[in-house]
Amino acid sequence: MAQQQMTSYDRRMHALMNRADAGSFRRSAARRRAVVCAHIALTAGAVAAWLATVVGESAWGALVMLGLLVPWCVATGIINGTTRGLLELRPRALDERQRAERDRVRARAQQIMLWLLLAAVVGTGVAGFSGVEVEALVFQVMFCAFVTHWLMPMWVAALSVRDEPADGLA
Numbered sequence: 001m002a003q004q005q006m007t008s009y010d011r012r013m014h015a016l017m018n019r020a021d022a023g024s025f026r027r028s029a030a031r032r033r034a035v036v037c038a039h040i041a042l043t044a045g046a047v048a049a050w051l052a053t054v055v056g057e058s059a060w061g062a063l064v065m066l067g068l069l070v071p072w073c074v075a076t077g078i079i080n081g082t083t084r085g086l087l088e089l090r091p092r093a094l095d096e097r098q099r100a101e102r103d104r105v106r107a108r109a110q111q112i113m114l115w116l117l118l119a120a121v122v123g124t125g126v127a128g129f130s131g132v133e134v135e136a137l138v139f140q141v142m143f144c145a146f147v148t149h150w151l152m153p154m155w156v157a158a159l160s161v162r163d164e165p166a167d168g169l170a
Contacts, residue, residue, distance in 0.1 A: 086102050
C-alpha cells in the first residue's frame with residue numbers, strides 16, 4: 001500500500017539507495033565499520049579545518065576542507081547505500097520493518113548523543129575549574145556537538161546493519 005503513494009522522486013531515490021554498487025561494503029561488518037571510521041575521520045578533519053579557518057583565521061583550512069569534501073561525499077554515499085537509504089528515504093518509501101528500524105537507530109543515536117553531551121559538559125567544566133577560559137571553547141564544542149548530532153544516526157545505522165545471507169543459503 002505504501003508503494004502506491006510513492007511519487008516519482010520517491011521511486012528514483014529508492015532505486016538509487018538500493019543499487020548493488022554498495023553491495024561489497026554491505027556484505028561485511030568489518031567493511032561497514034571501516035567506512036564509518038573513515039567517515040568519522042574525514043568529518044573530524046573537515047570540522048577541524050573549518051574551525052581553523054573560522055576561529056584561527058588560517059587560510060589553509062579552506063583548502064583542507066575542499067580536499068576532504070569529495071572523499072567525505074563518497075563515504076556518505078557508501079553509508080547511505082549500505083543502509084539502503086534508511087534515514088534518507090521518506091517514510092512512505094519504507095515498509096513497517098524499515099520504519100521500526102529507523103526509530104530504533106534514532107533512539108540509539110539519541111542515547112549516544114546524551115552521553116557525548118554529558119562528557120562535553122563535564123569536560124568544559126573541568127577545563128573551567130583548571131583555569132582555561134571556557135568562553136573561548138564554547139563555540140568549538142557546540143559546533144562539534146552539532147555536527148556529531150547531525151551525523152550520529154547515519155553512523156549508528158551503518159554500524160547496526162545486519163550481514164546479508166550468502167547467495168546460496170536463502
